[in-house]
Amino acid sequence: MTNILLAAQQGGSAMPMILMMVAIFAIMYFFMIRPQQKRQKEIQKFQNQLTEGTQVVTGGGIYGTVKSVDLNKNTVEVKIARDVVITVDKGYVFKDMANTPLQK
Numbered sequence: 001m002t003n004i005l006l007a008a009q010q011g012g013s014a015m016p017m018i019l020m021m022v023a024i025f026a027i028m029y030f031f032m033i034r035p036q037q038k039r040q041k042e043i044q045k046f047q048n049q050l051t052e053g054t055q056v057v058t059g060g061g062i063y064g065t066v067k068s069v070d071l072n073k074n075t076v077e078v079k080i081a082r083d084v085v086i087t088v089d090k091g092y093v094f095k096d097m098a099n100t101p102l103q104k
Contacts, residue, residue, distance in 0.1 A: 043094060043095075046094070046095050047090050047091065047093060050066055050069050050076060050090070050093065051066065051069070052066055052067060052068060052069070053065060053066060054066045055096035056076075056078060056093045056094065056095065056096050057093075057094050057095070057096050057097075058078065058086075058088050058092055058093055058094075059088075059091075059092035059093075059094070060092070062078070062080055062086070063080070063096060064078035064079055064080040064086070065078065065079045066078060066079075066093075067079045067085055069090070074089065074090045074091070075087050075088065075089055075090060076088050076089075076090050076093050078093070
């Protein structure tokens with residue numbers, strides 16, 4: 001309480017505090033929120049472009065190859081071994097980074 005009174009007596013302004021809060025929010029947006037949104041859009045684009053033969057990784061960490069895509073049920077059949085095919089929700093299929101060349 002005494003700090004507030006001292007700040008008021010010294011002519012202290014709330015402007016520096018407001019500017020600091022805006023700066024912190026801007027930094028968080030550009031370094032955390034925006035890149036995450038960008039990554040999410042890339043994943044969504046990849047999932048919408050799935051085709052037969054694409055190398056993928058499921059959300060559970062299973063590597064395989066897309067055998068077929070069912071847009072009505074929003075599922076993907078993934079071949080994980082010879083004569084072994086599993087059905088996975090399309091939202092849990094991600095790009096296989098092990099078979100993708102490194103980006104510069």
